[in-house]
Amino acid sequence: MKYVDEYRDPHAARRLIDEIRKTATRRWTLMEVCGGQTHGLLRHGIDAELEGVVELIHGPGCPVCVTPLDAIDLAIDLSLRDRVVLTSFGDMLRVPGSRRTLLDAQARGGNVRPVYSPLDAVQIAKGLPDHEIVFLAVGFETTAPATALAVRQADREGIGNFSMILSHVRVQPAMESIMRYPDSRIQAFLAAGHVCTVMGYESYESFVEAYGVPVVVAGFEPLDLLEAILACVRQLETGAARLENHYARSARREGNPAAQDVVREVYEVCDQTWRGLGTIPSGGLRLRDAWKRFDARVRFAVGASEAKDESDTCRAAEILAGRMKPTSCPAFGSTCSPDSPLGTPMVSAEGACAAYFRYRPPSAAS
Template sequence: MRYIEEFHDPELARRLLDEIRATVTRPWAMMEVCGGQTHSIIRHGIDQLLPEEVELIHGPGCPVCVTPLEMIDKALAIASRRNVVFCSFGDMLRVPGTDRDLFRVKGEGGDVRVVYSPLDALEIARREPDKEVVFFGIGFETTAPANAMTVHEARRLGIGNFSLLVSHVRVPPAVEAIMRAPECRVQAFLAAGHVCSVMGTAEYPELAERHRVPIVVTGFEPLDILEGVRRTVRQLERGEHRVENAYPRAVREAGNPAALRMIEEVFEVTDRAWRGIGTIPDSGWRLSDAFRAYDAEYRFDVGDVRTAESADCRSGEVLQGLIKPHECPSFGTACTPRTPLGATMVSSEGACAAYYLYRRLEVAPVG
């Protein structure tokens, strides 16, 4: 349990909170980028323990939540086809498309299977050569190396009945888009430690300098987050805007060189749509020309899918940090984990799910 229990020490948490209170002199708003951090913040009540001058804004850091509706509908179209085995992580099965989800497709006879790794899907393709096996490859930079490696392995082994439906997104362009939005209130970022463990921190200094915002790489346990907030507040109070690594046990400046080489070989940068936000230039990856034969969008010709978002769901505003989940009129009524209108209520990292799960159903006192 090393690196878990020791980062839940209440006495150390009190000391960090005391230091934050002693440092802050004016209101500051910072965004945690990762949905895992959001859940930790809400679960442990960190936002309520911080002084009222410090506001935590929940960002678009849930990979399930930002997968665009168009891509969900493409997944549904492919999964509905005969002779297709559609493989996905479990948290994608209840994400609503325009008029149904993958659970509905499975109930209607589609061969939809939950797997725990893209390599599980590749093994299914090897065992069932008469089926077309598709893996739903979503996520931030964290999951990209495993998906890239699986496609690379499929080509090496000559497994031609495997393909990847790719919806990978990249964090730095999203930070850029957030800072350029006219309504942006974000003054600093808590960067996602697992993303930086893969990519390193090289992309962040330019962002911090251009927008004059501190960016502190942070982990996921309570003390990780409090230490990230402490460093961020210290920079803000001093008028600094640097990149700091508050998660050195997992993050190195150069990231993971082997993972980066695999991503560079298999993927290429592309514009990508983010659910509820819109298209962000250069914010995603797609399979490169050398691996295009393994791209499910091309293999199944689903480029003409048309989508329609729910008019009652304001998850896009939640993902941009413009509102808190409980400020959506549908939250907890028309939209619950059993009857979700948007992905932020479905995903294990979604902000709406966190607020519902931990009973943050209305504005709570802070401080």
């Protein structure tokens, strides 16, 4: 299949793995930022192929995982109200709030519908004028243009029964926050290719300068990842710290200006709570005042609630910050699994714990 098979070519992959092993004179520690990359690495066993020369620390790039509890609790609460339809991306449905998930709410009679695009939620609103349609809008800069477009379309068509619970997060402030941990061991970053496709990668220049670490924009297929890892290792071996793009077929320096425009028109940067990581300055997006009527918190007159307690045994915070491997968590595979997750990284298809459970299950260790 075009754009897939050529990036999974086993011979080319072998050459890159050999080259990385030849180039590295010691073990280097890299963080792949995006959960999609974590899955690509584990699915194809790239982390195991590079054992001893490259340690991969899995970043917080799973927007489902970092969506704060109170956003999920509010979504659950609204879904159980009369004449409210709660819509969201499918993988939000299994994410536990402080007590239960949206799927549980659905089983209890809540009106919850997974959609593929926020524009579908606007269409539902159009078809059900006597209902309130709420979209739980999560995601990095990759999904923000689509949710911004949904708001703009609802506005243009005069649809008054559509609103959003917003938890949009920005990836670069999270990387900065991780670099400021006193015990951070990260020596280079694989930047999230999809986010760069939308936002461009120019802004990483200052990041590279400030923290002195290589940043390489990377895709998601095995060859994308291996090429980017090789680029990091080459830089690290020569003591360089540069910004490089190895996802050129999709990401450009300036990104997608049209997408950025609509995001800027609808949203402004704000401090944001990341589940597991706490408040990250400039770490999120909120609706500008002119669009506030599409904010479900305004529409339903609910304030931000107090943060609730997470499970005691779940170590999601350390895992999201890259300080701990999922397999080192005492709950991993015993009290925590994708069927009954204690923490968000086990829930989402993009989450690091789910990736380990899937590709390195406890049963396979024997």
